């Protein structure tokens with residue numbers, strides 16, 4: 001397996017539950033990082049002339065539960081390969097009957113309900129406080145929304161993704177409380193992934209596939225892992241091409257604020 005730290009890709013895709021492979025005709029690399037290895041070797045390939053790096057966040061065999069995913073290693077490795085824009089497909093529960101199973105959503109806000117996860121690269125040597133009011137890349141979101149609409153999969157524009165610690169699903173009361181806050185989606189991996197991307201001045205765009213109505217929204221037994229995988233598998237054949245189409249349409253020039261996230265900061269460690 002090749003070892004490389006040379007720029008090799010410009011766009012990164014971090015696949016979630018049920019999204020373990022992406023590109024054809026790949027080269028695999030396993031960059032070393034100060035945070036250990038990424039979840040699995042990173043696959044590098046091309047889509048319409050854009051160089052793309054793919055890593056499945058749980059590992060190809062889904063061996064990392066949400067709280068054990070090497071988030072820092074994944075983001076660091078992608079940036080070291082040259083990646084500057086990240087697309088992040090994931091399976092989420094819906095907190096509103098308005099977003100049924102199979103809905104594609106591109107949230108614009110995030111609430112962190114995790115605890116104990118390493119969520120910064122800058123934890124010694126200097127205090128770095130980044131702006132995170134708008135956690136996602138506006139250009140990436142615009143592109144994803146337009147592309148999905150054109151592909152005949154009209155997406156939900158906006159909403160709030162609450163990220164729970166997991167690995168268990170929510171109780172009905174927790175779920176109803178999240179919904180009562182006005183939050184619309186629930187997942188387990190959107191944090192710290194998004195903030196770590198921001199800390200590396202990367203664009204980060206979530207692509208959330210609703211696999212279930214969360215426990216407080218629907219009567220019945222509650223969410224199961226089997227249900228999430230089943231529904232995701234039913235949608236992967238339209239999600240993969242959609243991600244490819246988004247990649248084709250992502251602007252090459254980053255005129256969004258994301259590249260300037262670290263402007264004026266005296267970082268305690270150099271960026272890869």
Ligand SMILES: CSC[C@H]1O[C@H](OP(=O)(O)O)[C@H](O)[C@@H]1O
Nearest residue numbers: 016017066090091187188189228
């Ligand atoms: C497989 S059930 C719960 C699992 O699914 C979601 O994964 P991902 O965000 O990586 O698509 C959720 O966050 C949990 O990790």
Ligand SMILES: Nc1ncnc2[nH]cnc12
Nearest residue numbers: 091092093186187188214
């Ligand atoms: N209901 C749910 N809660 C948390 N994470 C999920 N991923 C998919 N469905 C979920």
